[in-house]
Amino acid sequence: MSSVTLANITKRFGNFTAVKDLDLVIEEGEFFTFLGPSGCGKTTTLRMIAGFYYPSEGKVKFNEKDMTTVSPENRNTGMVFQNYALFPHMTVYENVAFGLKVRKKKKAEIKKRVEDVLEKVRLKPFIDRQVSQLSGGQQQRVALARALVIEPDILLLDEPLSNLDARLRDEMRNEILRLQREYGITTIYVTHDQVEALTMSDRIAVFNVGNCQQIGTPTEIYNQPVNDFVAEFIGETNLLDVEWKQDEEEFYSGGLNRRIEVTPPGPETNEGPLKMSIRPEAIQVSETELTGPNVLQERSIWFNLQEKPCIVSSQSMRVKLL
Ligand SMILES: Nc1ncnc2c1ncn2[C@@H]1O[C@H](COP(=O)(O)OP(=O)(O)OP(=O)(O)O)[C@@H](O)[C@H]1O
Numbered sequence: 530m531s532s533v534t535l536a537n538i539t540k541r542f543g544n545f546t547a548v549k550d551l552d553l554v555i556e557e558g559e560f561f562t563f564l565g566p567s568g569c570g571k572t573t574t575l576r577m578i579a580g581f582y583y584p585s586e587g588k589v590k591f592n593e594k595d596m597t598t599v600s601p602e603n604r605n606t607g608m609v610f611q612n613y614a615l616f617p618h619m620t621v622y623e624n625v626a627f628g629l630k631v632r633k634k635k636k637a638e639i640k641k642r643v644e645d646v647l648e649k650v651r652l653k654p655f656i657d658r659q660v661s662q663l664s665g666g667q668q669q670r671v672a673l674a675r676a677l678v679i680e681p682d683i684l685l686l687d688e689p690l691s692n693l694d695a696r697l698r699d700e701m702r703n704e705i706l707r708l709q710r711e712y713g714i715t716t717i718y719v720t721h722d723q724v725e726a727l728t729m730s731d732r733i734a735v736f737n738v739g740n741c742q743q744i745g746t747p748t749e750i751y752n753q754p755v756n757d758f759v760a761e762f763i764g765e766t767n768l769l770d771v772e773w774k775q776d777e778e779e780f781y782s783g784g785l786n787r788r789i790e791v792t793p794p795g796p797e798t799n800e801g802p803l804k805m806s807i808r809p810e811a812i813q814v815s816e817t818e819l820t821g822p823n824v825l826q827e828r829s830i831w832f833n834l835q836e837k838p839c840i841v842s843s844q845s846m847r848v849k850l851l
């Protein structure tokens with residue numbers, strides 16, 4: 530088991546910055562998820578942790594040990610790649626056994642460990658099948674078995690369930706969580722599926738265009754998004770203009786000139802454009818009059834914001850990388 534520290538890491542490809550100033554600590558045994566849209570730098574970050582890329586700036590540490598430029602085979606991380614990276618002409622057995630052979634384990638031990646892990650991912654019947662003759666979902670499970678069989682300190686999973694049908698996906702989610710808890714492996718999981726992130730993770734880091742926007746538990750990220758990007762990326766939300774009235778020290782709904790009670794703490798600054806984020810399940814809509822502290826009226830419809838809205842900064846969409 531290891532903790533993982535990313536200390537201000539930046540990764541540039543030529544003059545393009547794929548990841549900028551990422552600073553975070555993943556605790557021992559934690560299930561930590563990188564969530565964000567395509568191209569936001571999730572795989573690049575994972576590859577820096579695995580050692581396939583070295584950061585342009587900053588440090589990667591496992592348990593306070595500097596690993597920044599240690600080669601991948603000396604890190605004891607198990608990785609499931611987004612494109613699996615299996616050996617197509619080898620059998621399932623040979624693919625899964627590979628990492629153990631490299632580590633010079635005895636033949637009998639290799640056989641036992643490979644069979645055990647294939648049982649877990651339900652691929653035992655395919656043990657002698659060539660990988661190129663498997664379906665996408667089966668290949669994905671071979672990749673998972675190959676990462677698990679070495680009993681890694683850190684498990685890195687890059688969208689490991691994207692090719693599975695809904696039912697198998699659900700089963701494999703539970704299986705991954707079970708294995709992770711059982712072995713206590715520090716796990717970093719990459720996905721752009723917010724439901725997966727919210728249901729599986731201890732904590733989530735939300736990325737956008739190479740920048741980490743927010744780190745928190747699923748509840749924190751859902752209930753207290755820091756900006757409009759996070760609010761919209763995690764679940765459904767309504768973003769309405771809001772103004773900060775300096776003299777009264779209160780928030781007013783934009784246009785309606787109605788004072789709004791909000792959930793503290795709000796953004797770090799009240800400067801710049803602000804929005805209030807209201808989840809659909811928090812709104813009561815009525816054609817007869819409603820009363821209460823956070824009731825808004827538009828023509829003959831009343832909206833009761835039953836949970837106080839949280840205030841988010843709306844500057845994130847303009848984040849530009851140098
Ligand atoms: N080897 C490379 N050379 C140049 N640019 C790269 C390289 N690898 C990644 N990039 C760029 O860096 C950015 C981040 O890529 P990355 O693969 O980390 O995205 P991602 O978040 O994993 O996306 P996806 O969800 O589509 O897998 C992208 O704009 C990508 O084009």
Ligand SMILES: [Mg+2]
Nearest residue numbers: 571572573611
């Ligand atoms: Mg990726």
